[in-house]
Amino acid sequence: MCEVCLEVPVDSTRVGERWRVDPHELGRRGEAVAQRSLLARGWQVLGKNWRTGFGEVDIIAIDPDARLGTVSLIEVKTRLEGDDGEEILPEMAVDDRRQRRYLNAANLFLQANDWASVVRFDVIAITVSKDGVAHLHHVKDAYGIDG
16 A cells, blocks of 8 residues: 655756666665655654665665654665556565565664664655656555565
């Protein structure tokens, strides 16, 4: 379920009518859009690109509306709109392997931060339209311990 759906002008990160960047740069820009959106909605961002032996967590943040001690580990997926206008769902790229990686990272985070009691897994899916607008879908609690 999409908790937050926004259209965000991509301003200075736009090149011409559309981002013309390699996939790594597209992901970096998507993470920047996601972070700005979280901060604008009152979230506290604790970290970005947290690397573990299991991989990287894009954003670690606290939702102001969540129960005290709840931390969100957020996977950001960014895609360009298809040439035919078809919307590609970035959230579909969060497969079982990525979910397991986040579950393992969550255990490490809880061990290292005794103030945190609950970890939630969110997905922020961003589709960049041909006119350079980022369509952001924030799915809170996208998956749990059982995937």
